[in-house]
Amino acid sequence: MLVTVENGKAIEIRGDPAHPPTAGKLCTKVARYLDRTYSTARVLHPMRRVERKRQARFARIGWDEALDEIAAQFKAIAASSDGPEAIVPYSYCGTMGLVQSASMDRRFFHRLGASLLDRTICATAGKVGWNSVIGASVGSPVEVSGTADVFEATVSLRILDADGNEIASGCTTATCGPGCRGTYRTTLAFHVDHDQSGTAEVFEASAENGQPINVVDIPVTLQA
Numbered sequence: 001m002l003v004t005v006e007n008g009k010a011i012e013i014r015g016d017p018a019h020p021p022t023a024g025k026l027c028t029k030v031a032r033y034l035d036r037t038y039s040t041a042r043v044l045h046p047m048r049r050v051e052r053k054r055q056a057r058f059a060r061i062g063w064d065e066a067l068d069e070i071a072a073q074f075k076a077i078a079a080s081s082d083g084p085e086a087i088v089p090y091s092y093c094g095t096m097g098l099v100q101s102a103s104m105d106r107r108f109f110h111r112l113g114a115s116l117l118d119r120t121i122c123a124t125a126g127k128v129g130w131n132s133v134i135g136a137s138v139g140s141p142v143e144v145s146g147t148a149d150v151f152e153a154t155v156s157l158r159i160l161d162a163d164g165n166e167i168a169s170g171c172t173t174a175t176c177g178p179g180c181r182g183t184y185r186t187t188l189a190f191h192v193d194h195d196q197s198g199t200a201e202v203f204e205a206s207a208e209n210g211q212p213i214n215v216v217d218i219p220v221t222l223q224a
Contacts, residue, residue: 135219
């Protein structure tokens, strides 16, 4: 990232075109750093709510008072019947400061016994969204596991490339036959010349004609 500074104040930020992975691009969050840093609405001091949440009214308090109040509330929650897991630590890099970025927050909340947060807030959410649309990135051999209630406990699988061509197939046996749901786990080896979108298909072969039925399509990104 390139930053232009005049008289001790950053006036412009932009991506570094010499950085191959980003080619000079910045994500939406980072691109607005200056707006947040110098915003007149930025919170610079501890504030205590003085009205109900919908009123959005706050009064400024000192740091010592704020820390004492937070510590007292944490202690009260931890000592309650709900226990310390009633505290959910919503934290991550923020301003990229030492306390937030150097794992001190995780050490603190772990010592407190708070609930575990799936790290990270922004990356994890983005990855879930990516996987739901594009699919998880998988290399060869790929391991497939799950549960199934299928004819003769036979689970069939195949991998399709970006053009819909079958590049791997196989079958495995679930731990339980028709009428109960058993578990299965198997691997499929495949080869592609370059990374591309694809599909992992899990299905049952019809007892009548052997055609795929009850097909489950899983979008994936196939790694070369």
